[in-house]
Amino acid sequence: MSTPIIELKGVSKRFSKKLDLAGKLAQKLGAPVKDETVHAVDQVDLTVRKGEVVGLVGESGCGKSTLGRMVAGIMPASDGDILWHGKRLDSLQGAEARQAKLQTQMIFQDPYASLNPRMKVADIVGEAPLVHGLTKRGEWDSYVDNQLRRAGLDPSFKRRYPHQFSGGQRQRIGIARALAVQPEFIVCDEAVAALDVSIQAQILNLFMDLRRELDLTYLFISHDLGVVEHLSDRVVIMYLGRVVEEASAEEVFVRANHPYTQALLAEVPRIEARKKSFAGIKGEIPSPLNPPSGCHFHPRCPHAFDRCKVEKPALKEIAPGHKSRCHLNDRVA
Numbered sequence: 001m002s003t004p005i006i007e008l009k010g011v012s013k014r015f016s017k018k019l020d021l022a023g024k025l026a027q028k029l030g031a032p033v034k035d036e037t038v039h040a041v042d043q044v045d046l047t048v049r050k051g052e053v054v055g056l057v058g059e060s061g062c063g064k065s066t067l068g069r070m071v072a073g074i075m076p077a078s079d080g081d082i083l084w085h086g087k088r089l090d091s092l093q094g095a096e097a098r099q100a101k102l103q104t105q106m107i108f109q110d111p112y113a114s115l116n117p118r119m120k121v122a123d124i125v126g127e128a129p130l131v132h133g134l135t136k137r138g139e140w141d142s143y144v145d146n147q148l149r150r151a152g153l154d155p156s157f158k159r160r161y162p163h164q165f166s167g168g169q170r171q172r173i174g175i176a177r178a179l180a181v182q183p184e185f186i187v188c189d190e191a192v193a194a195l196d197v198s199i200q201a202q203i204l205n206l207f208m209d210l211r212r213e214l215d216l217t218y219l220f221i222s223h224d225l226g227v228v229e230h231l232s233d234r235v236v237i238m239y240l241g242r243v244v245e246e247a248s249a250e251e252v253f254v255r256a257n258h259p260y261t262q263a264l265l266a267e268v269p270r271i272e273a274r275k276k277s278f279a280g281i282k283g284e285i286p287s288p289l290n291p292p293s294g295c296h297f298h299p300r301c302p303h304a305f306d307r308c309k310v311e312k313p314a315l316k317e318i319a320p321g322h323k324s325r326c327h328l329n330d331r332v333a
């Protein structure tokens with residue numbers, strides 16, 4: 001087994017939600033209201049090994065982006081340890097901290113929001129490698145050209161500005177920028193969600209070509225299980241801040257165990273045959289401000305029984321490399 005690049009051990013993230021104006025007024029008038037806490041990520045263990053593609057899937061608001069940001073080192077955890085090559089990410093200093101930052105790059109859903117509209121493509125892609133000494137002034141032009149070519153863009157585009165490109169091309173500029181600092185690990189946060197289906201396929205193919213060419217490792221975040229199906233080695237399913245299932249991609253698509261994973265599978269249009277045996281997902285995802293007791297999924301689960309309402313299930317290994325957080329597994333056993 002290859003060495004871990006990133007390990008999360010019991011990682012949680014809480015956000016404090018301040019009272020709005022009406023809440024503050026109610027508080028002044030003596031109502032028992034106070035700031036609330038969002039448990040965005042709740043005691044997550046996760047390992048991403050060199051060369052792996054891990055798909056992280058769940059509905060909007062389940063904590064995927066927050067987890068991705070912590071993994072990429074751009075947001076600190078509230079609790080738990082994040083290890084980068086075995087060392088605590090928050091204890092790294094100087095050159096090692098810079099190295100960790102460069103080695104892990106993040107690609108976002110909306111490339112336009114993360115591309116400076118006043119910078120030419122050449123500077124967007126070429127600024128960081130120059131600052132960090134990955135290229136020299138004399139070689140800079142060809143260095144930038146190479147990154148653009150790798151991302152499937154014509155080098156002549158480098159004199160243009162982001163607004164002159166389509167959504168797919170802008171995502172390619174974001175990819176070229178990430179590649180330019182020679183990362184080993186890329187966190188893709190809904191990187192194709194805003195694109196047309198045909199463009200999505202092109203960008204997903206590009207990610208996989210780059211994986212082979214550059215020996216890259218990915219954490220691929222998506223709300224759509226269908227998007228991660230073909231590119232992930234391992235899939236991790238999150239629900240309201242908790243990991244509910246984790247297995248190889250094949251296991252998840254053939255032997256999904258958790259009722260939530262089964263419900264997500266039922267929503268993937270292409271998986272017609274398997275879809276019939278699963279109930280689709282019902283109801284809205286509850287607020288992480290006030291998550292349901294016991295198993296967070298129990299109000300939406302077609303199989304819930306009394307224990308699910310009161311007792312938090314543990315994430316247990318149900319087959320080699322396959323974990324699930326569901327009381328039904330104890331019943332079956």
Ligand SMILES: Nc1ncnc2c1ncn2[C@@H]1O[C@H](COP(=O)(O)OP(=O)(O)OP(=O)(O)O)[C@@H](O)[C@H]1O
Nearest residue numbers: 015016038040059060061062063064065066067288
């Ligand atoms: N900076 C923040 N301050 C307060 N709450 C936050 C903050 N960032 C995220 N949250 C809350 O944490 C929860 C998880 O959000 P997160 O963005 O990680 O989920 P997600 O699964 O990535 O969903 P989406 O795809 O919609 O972004 C949500 O309830 C969100 O409102």
